[in-house]
Amino acid sequence: MLRDAMEAQFVEESDGLTFWLARPQDYDEVMAISQDIYQGNDYLPHRYHTWMTECERVVIIGRRNGRLVALDSALLVDGGQTVVLEGLRVCPSERGRGVAGVIQRVTDCYIKQVYPSVTTKRLTRRDNPGPEKLSKFIFLACRAILSLFGEAERFKGFVSGLKTKLESTEKSDGPSSNNNQKLFVLKDIHQLKAILLDPDLSLRLQLPGGAIIQDWQPLKPMESNLEILERRNLTWMVDCFDDKPMFMSFHTPPYPVPFNGGSLRFNIDMFGTDVFIAKKALIAHLEQVIEEIHGSVVVHVYMPQTFWEAMRQFCEGDEGVKQYMDYWEQLFLEKEIA
Ligand SMILES: CC(C)(COP(=O)(O)OP(=O)(O)OC[C@H]1O[C@@H](n2cnc3c(N)ncnc32)[C@H](O)[C@@H]1OP(=O)(O)O)[C@@H](O)C(=O)NCCC(=O)NCCS
Structure with missing residues (x-):
């Protein structure tokens, strides 16, 4: 029935x-x-x-x-x-x-x-309820969020501006120290599985609370969660050094939200320690969806707090796609279920 x-x-x-x-x-x-x-x-x-x-x-x-x-x-x-x-x-x-x-x-x-x-419940939330309420939880991690907004047709200009900026930093830094690195879209499910189940992953990528947070949903990188991640239809990017992932990011397919009378929401989650690769990844994720987005688009980029200021500066100065919220955070909390 x-x-x-x-x-x-x-x-x-x-x-x-x-x-x-x-x-x-x-x-x-x-x-x-x-x-x-x-x-x-x-x-x-x-x-x-x-x-x-x-x-x-x-x-x-x-x-x-x-x-x-x-x-x-x-x-x-x-x-x-x-x-x-x-x-x-x-x-x-x-x-x-x-x-x-x-x-x-x-x-x-x-x-x-x-x-x-x-035995355990986990949640992510945006507002910090203060020390008294927070003390009821185990605090696992805090991530920074950069939020951008613009009309879909302005994203091509925005991305080409970002590329120019990235090239100029590459030039001024001299020959890239990242020669062995290449950011790529990871489509092979077996390769993805091997990366996610590598016991070193959490340490190498400094995963928040040892978890992958996918559009506010924290999941431990373990076999039983792979099926949940697969359901989400994510686009994964990885940057490896000597076959070991040094950076990982993914985006959730853009989806409609009520914002500004109806917009698309585009979430990108980033994990790693190198903000230069994060900049490359931002460009790559936007390029992946640039032909399919339409109307107004809100982009939220979730990242380690240490990336935020550099990413904000990287994104500033465009007339069409602009930062629309100040610095804000994603708190990751845990509590035992009695
Ligand atoms: C956030 C919201 C659900 C709080 O509802 P409320 O009934 O006014 O909550 P109260 O302030 O009366 O708090 C009641 C309890 O809920 C808890 N609580 C409040 N906000 C919470 C949140 N965002 N996540 C988890 N628990 C929360 C409080 O700590 C308190 O717990 P206690 O009973 O153990 O002390 C409500 O304001 C709301 O719907 N806001 C819009 C949606 C939203 O922001 N949801 C949060 C998702 S993270």
């Missing part, structure tokens, strides 16, 4: 709210509580229906007197040991009263029932 046609599955009643598994037909109500979330960069309008059928994902909604007021979601990862929490939201009129805490406890409890092997 189609889930659509199914009765809503009741989860629990708590604090005057009833909790249910979300269904495809709850979409409009979920969107109604999602106005202006992440300043228009919300991924949920685009991902909701995929979430409904994604295996080992739980999506829970909370209702007060029948009205949908909150949503939380968890994806089972890391071979069943961890859940990644995503999508948390509470309708504006219910905020500041602890509803987010209630739905998170309900989600934890449900997860424990369905997946007893889970």
Whole structure:
């Protein structure tokens, strides 16, 4: 039987709210509580229906007197040991009263029932809640984000400007010290697997908290997560030195978000220690999508904090594609599930 046609599955009643598994037909109500979330960069309008059928994902909604007021979601990862929490939201009129805490406890409890092997929950968030709230978590890492915005047709000029800048730094630095290095698009799934499962990867690329963070979703580089990464249809770039990856990045296919009346959101996640390669990778990722983007485009580049200022300077000065948010961060946190 189609889930659509199914009765809503009741989860629990708590604090005057009833909790249910979300269904495809709850979409409009979920969107109604999602106005202006992440300043228009919300991924949920685009991902909701995929979430409904994604295996080992739980999506829970909370209702007060029948009205949908909150949503939380968890994806089972890391071979069943961890859940990644995503999508948390509470309708504006219910905020500041602890509803987010209630739905998170309900989600934890449900997860424990369905997946007893889970010991840990992980989440990424943009706002720093301060030391008191943060002390409830294990702090794993912090990444910097550079955000750009422009009309699709202005990206060709932007990229050619970046190339000119890169060439001039190459010249002024003399013959490149990176002769053995070459950034390439990694398409071979076996090669990708070998790279991701290499036990030295985390140290060499300084992976945040030992994880790959894909568009806010942290995953340990382990075999059982490869299938999840494959589902995301990513474009991978790697730069190797003596066959060892020294830099890795990927982009998620651009997807629509509400920003500025409707835009494409383009996320690039970067891992490594060499900002020069990061600049090359930025150009390469943009070139990969330049023919397919249209309308307004928001680009978010997630990177080690040490890259940020150099990347900002690298991107400044274009008339069409501009930085549109100041420095901001992605916090990566963990907590035991009781
Ligand atoms: C962030 C948001 C969900 C908070 O909802 P709320 O019900 O007003 O939350 P409260 O301030 O009453 O806090 C209740 C609990 O949720 C926790 N919480 C608040 N924001 C959180 C967040 N972003 N991630 C995880 N937990 C959060 C609080 O620490 C508190 O925990 P406690 O009960 O263990 O003390 C709500 O403001 C919202 O929907 N904002 C827009 C969407 C958004 O930014 N979501 C965050 C995704 S990272």
